[in-house]
Amino acid sequence: MKAPSSLTFVQAAAVFSLGVATAAVGQYLLTQQPSKPQRQAQALPIAAPSSSPVEVDALSAEQFSRICSFFGEEGFDKIQHAFVIVIGLGGVGSHAAHMLARSGVRHLRLIDFDNVTLSSLNRHAVATRADVGLSKAQVLKQRLLEIVPQANIEALPVMFEEAVADQLLAGPLVSLYDSNPAYILDCIDDVTTKVALLAAASAKGLKVITATSAGGKADPTRIHIGSLQDSVRDNLATKIRYFLKKKNVDASTITTVYSSEKSRCKLLPLDADQVDNPNQFGNVENFRIRVIPVLGTMPTLTWWSLDCDMALSTS
Template identity: 45%
Template structure:
């Protein structure tokens, strides 16, 4: 058995090949090095511009000492009182480039011009404030009486071991100054209560974020904001929860399964507030997680360590990821609201039995009106989609949640995603008697326009279903 004989390559050809290979490698290396140094030079140029901008800003401060400059830089240049450093506008826009791409010029301008207050700077509040800062809000007031503890590092947005023992408000102020030194940070190391409410919430804030875990203080804050027409979003209980898929935003009147939400809802009702408060909460039912006993040296301060009124001397275990998600949900909601970016939070209530009843009632209505031969082309899941996502679980005519029914809008057309509306039972009974060509005679123009707009949106979205 012989070996395969390779073709011979004479010396001139081998030399030519080697020269070509060396030239290709040299060219590729040159291109790579040029790109590398170009990128490095651009990054260094931006860093130099930032440093120069900060030096020019710090030079304008009254305190010319090195310590004063560092304090100004760490507090967004304000220390709570002084104006923020005049970081070059093009650098700020570069830092917010993705926000401009998403929200547009007008949207980001509104966000940057907003004044937002965050009350409670623990796991939820620190993450909410952190993302508000990174998203462009240039005036933040941070309120909390407490200090950073070692055990809170599992859920705090920016605190490190070096921050343990320092006030949470000044901890955030210092770290935020390194992220966005042009932002004005007003840090308040104070406990919110009704006596201090007017001062702490002064300045006509565009939004207040309630990240407090003490029930009575939470109710007082929400009530004050409602009475003074201050927009507020509130966080419910993130403790003892682990299922991130259960987190949602809803009006407090529509919450369920959350003990803190239930207690807050009842407390607000006693004060005359039943709805109109958006909240972030979880529908997850408490599992096998057990309450921890309060440490001996903190029993005297037990009320400040309780998320619920029934647990005065015990602590709810917290998985650090859940408070972070709550805080980011709150920040996202506030940013889109400030920017005028339309969203429609959908309250998912796990209402499979409701969907089954709606489907059964619709089938029975079809049979009664058109005979047993009529087939309904929608299943229970489809009816749930119509009810929840198209009509948001309420009547298309009155907005009522009471006794919902799914019926044809135009009785001359078959039932479909673009021809089914949600009505209350009395509304449905009246609607069934209206001839298809006389709908405009029985409903106001704004109702007709609203329903047609929802159908148009559904037609646009239906291609993705």
């Protein structure tokens, strides 16, 4: 799964984060005799006490020491000062943002209008049952700040639309970071919204990476990073190319992470209530209602791959 030469360091870090972490193996739990109680480890504080700026710098240096060693000080400095926008914070986007933060990206803008649902917990990076019903953007921001307290994270619980593209794709609020996003990660699962984002980013000359569908797929060896024009066996990519062509956007200029595996599942049918009252079940008007079964590890692997690729590109 070789990244194209045109990709930069942020892409590599993104792909690195995405691919290394999740090839989950199920285990059978063997019945065992109760073991003797063992001495408990000393309890640690939930959060580090307040520290001076010097102590904070030392803690941060230790936290990211292995990432810094991998990319070198100059490369890691570029990662830390990169500004990345992640749009769509479900099974794909939450993992992308999560691992970017853990890899040292200090400024993220998280955009998603939706709330955490119980059925999304099988693939979300950090959400718990206590978060069901809360804003995906706010939940993710809170968790990431617990991991990297010095990060600058903007959480925008809004839907991406062409009318607000200028505001949502603008530079960061904190001026000591890059004025333009190093990358925009498109983790949206709605065709119309994806096309609007990709067209807006293309018109502004911004680097964008799009994820296509991981639903119904399970083979991590079929994940690829390449041109949207070259993605195969992906119905979502086919639809995106069709509508981008109508907007005179060249699909070959857009990087995508996709799976060439043939889908193992079909869209789930609507139940009787959904057939009779479809408007009551969509998140917003004209959004899809039918869903496809998802193996939770596939969205994770998809964007960990992308995170690695972005990191290498940015550094």
